[in-house]
Amino acid sequence: MSGYLDVSGLHVYYGGIHALHGIDISVNRGEIVSVVGVNGAGKSTLMWSIAGALPVARGSVTLDGVRLPPRPHEIVALGISLVPERRRLFTALSVEENLIMGAIRRSDKDMAERDRERCFTLYPVLKERLRQRAGTLSGGEQQMLAIARALMSRPSLLMLDEPSLGLAPIVTESLFDTICQIRDEGMTVLLVEQNAFQALEISDRGYVMQSGEIVASGTSRELLENRLIRKAYLGE
Amino acid sequence: MLLQTLVTGLSIGGIYSLMAVGYSLIFSILSFSNFAHGAVIMLGAYMGMVLAAKAHLGLGLVVIGSVVGAGILSVCNERAAYAVLRRRRAPSLYLMISAMGCSMFLENMVYATIGARFYSFPEFFKRQVIQVGGSSLSLLDLFAFVISMGAIAALHIFITRTRTGISIRAGVNDMTMCSLMGVNTDRLISIVFFLAGAFAGVAGVFLGIKYLVYPTMGWVTNKAYIAAVIGGLGSLPGAMIGGIILGVLETLVSTYVSSIMRDVFSFTALVVLLICLPNGLLGTDTEEKV
Ligand SMILES: Nc1ncnc2c1ncn2[C@@H]1O[C@H](COP(=O)(O)OP(=O)(O)OP(=O)(O)O)[C@@H](O)[C@H]1O
Ligand SMILES: [Mg+2]
Numbered sequence: 001m002s003g004y005l006d007v008s009g010l011h012v013y014y015g016g017i018h019a020l021h022g023i024d025i026s027v028n029r030g031e032i033v034s035v036v037g038v039n040g041a042g043k044s045t046l047m048w049s050i051a052g053a054l055p056v057a058r059g060s061v062t063l064d065g066v067r068l069p070p071r072p073h074e075i076v077a078l079g080i081s082l083v084p085e086r087r088r089l090f091t092a093l094s095v096e097e098n099l100i101m102g103a104i105r106r107s108d109k110d111m112a113e114r115d116r117e118r119c120f121t122l123y124p125v126l127k128e129r130l131r132q133r134a135g136t137l138s139g140g141e142q143q144m145l146a147i148a149r150a151l152m153s154r155p156s157l158l159m160l161d162e163p164s165l166g167l168a169p170i171v172t173e174s175l176f177d178t179i180c181q182i183r184d185e186g187m188t189v190l191l192v193e194q195n196a197f198q199a200l201e202i203s204d205r206g207y208v209m210q211s212g213e214i215v216a217s218g219t220s221r222e223l224l225e226n227r228l229i230r231k232a233y234l235g236e
Numbered sequence: 237m238l239l240q241t242l243v244t245g246l247s248i249g250g251i252y253s254l255m256a257v258g259y260s261l262i263f264s265i266l267s268f269s270n271f272a273h274g275a276v277i278m279l280g281a282y283m284g285m286v287l288a289a290k291a292h293l294g295l296g297l298v299v300i301g302s303v304v305g306a307g308i309l310s311v312c313n314e315r316a317a318y319a320v321l322r323r324r325r326a327p328s329l330y331l332m333i334s335a336m337g338c339s340m341f342l343e344n345m346v347y348a349t350i351g352a353r354f355y356s357f358p359e360f361f362k363r364q365v366i367q368v369g370g371s372s373l374s375l376l377d378l379f380a381f382v383i384s385m386g387a388i389a390a391l392h393i394f395i396t397r398t399r400t401g402i403s404i405r406a407g408v409n410d411m412t413m414c415s416l417m418g419v420n421t422d423r424l425i426s427i428v429f430f431l432a433g434a435f436a437g438v439a440g441v442f443l444g445i446k447y448l449v450y451p452t453m454g455w456v457t458n459k460a461y462i463a464a465v466i467g468g469l470g471s472l473p474g475a476m477i478g479g480i481i482l483g484v485l486e487t488l489v490s491t492y493v494s495s496i497m498r499d500v501f502s503f504t505a506l507v508v509l510l511i512c513l514p515n516g517l518l519g520t521d522t523e524e525k526v
Binding site for chain 1: 399408409412415418419
């Protein structure tokens with residue numbers, strides 16, 4: 001194990017509930033890696049604990065060989081950014097302020113401005129709605145803003161938790177295109193998806209989670225071709 | 237007479253606003269009633285009084301000294317009494333009880349060290365008046381009102397225009413996501429407590445000058461809680477408007493009806509308002525917080 005992101009033997013609890021039972025995953029630089037699994041498998045728990053919002057009881061998470069610090073703001077500083085499930089925008093703030101929050105710890109104004117422009121090229125609609133309150137955007141627009149906000153921190157590893165949730169199929173299609181585009185620009189992507197087939201199709205590798213454990217892993221093709229996995233976890 | 241009463245009412249309303257804004261700020265970021273806010277106001281008043289009476293500073297420096305002192309005190313209060321509970325994700329009731337404890341602790345500290353004596357500020361321009369159309373308006377009242385409104389306007393600019401201010405509003409909206417953006421939320425909360433304390437310091441000095449300085453003077457924050465609730469808990473414009481309305485109405489009641497009726501009136505007004513508008517004047521939309 002010596003990927004870019006390495007999670008090994010990760011245990012996480014919610015009070016007395018043992019949610020993750022020793023998770024091992026590894027993501028190489030420039031890859032798209034998917035984590036799929038049924039509801040309640042612990043995918044979101046995994047994402048939140050990598051981001052530092054949930055305490056790690058045992059095990060370790062390292063980025064480029066360096067063990068992650070305990071607090072979320074220190075982890076963002078190392079280049080990990082999370083687009084959480086249900087987006088969690090600052091709904092009372094304007095679109096512009098949400099983007100400012102995305103870049104809040106940056107001091108390189110010019111580069112931040114360039115990243116902002118890049119987000120507008122990706123999602124022109126955001127530019128038209130700068131002063132609108134984020135809570136009043138449509139679901140699709142909110143997802144765009146959530147991704148743009150995460151990109152504003154200029155992450156090296158982007159984690160997306162069910163980004164297609166609540167989106168129309170055609171919007172989901174373009175979302176997956178965007179994810180590929182982001183990867184092509186040099187970012188590493190860790191993706192959690194309900195649309196397991198679509199997610200694996202754009203991924204290099206995948207992990208299947210169940211009840212807080214990794215039950216299968218491999219290249220996306222291997223997973224997609226495995227009949228048992230198709231049956232049990234991909235809802236076939 | 238009416239104009240004079242109105243100016244007095246505005247000055248008291250301004251002071252209520254300052255207290256209510258500080259209290260509201262903390263409520264909106266940590267969702268608990270900081271009952272120690274009154275004690276910070278009280279200590280702010282003592283600090284101001286010492287600076288004025290012992291160091292013979294002018295009003296401007298007295299206010300600045302008290303702002304810094306009460307701000308630091310408020311931050312220490314958070315670090316010592318709330319931070320531990322916060323990190324353990326304790327329910328907000330625990331924070332509230334801890335706040336009551338702090339309030340008693342600080343008051344009794346003052347009793348034990350300074351004593352129960354009532355102190356008065358040296359005369360600034362307590363007696364000075366300006367004549368406007370036959371009424372004599374107290375310069376101190378005008379000054380208190382202008383300073384209060386100026387401070388609240390400055391806070392508004394701060395929280396809407398600066399990166400730290402936007403972070404505060406983001407934290408009010410979703411603290412976890414705020415930390416995931418790279419904000420050190422412990423530091424952010426300290427900043428909020430400093431601001432609340434600074435406002436308490438200004439309020440303390442003006443209360444001390446208008447009335448007297450004594451260990452339980454912080455109880456007047458009951459009025460700030462009423463003002464904040466009238467305006468809509470967690471809303472800054474609401475806290476300001478609530479404070480001014482309460483101050484003006486109270487002064488009108490005590491001038492034209494009876495001063496004994498004043499507090500009865502305040503609480504009755506609160507109950508009636510809450511029956512009609514359960515969220516206060518500006519608190520209809522919870523997303524409008526701060
Ligand atoms: N705050 C919480 N307190 C207690 N248990 C929780 C909490 N959040 C999640 N859990 C439990 O932890 C387990 C994993 O939840 P998690 O949200 O990580 O699953 P998931 O794989 O993301 O599911 P979904 O596909 O529905 O999003 C579930 O059994 C869930 O009930
Ligand atoms: Mg989930």
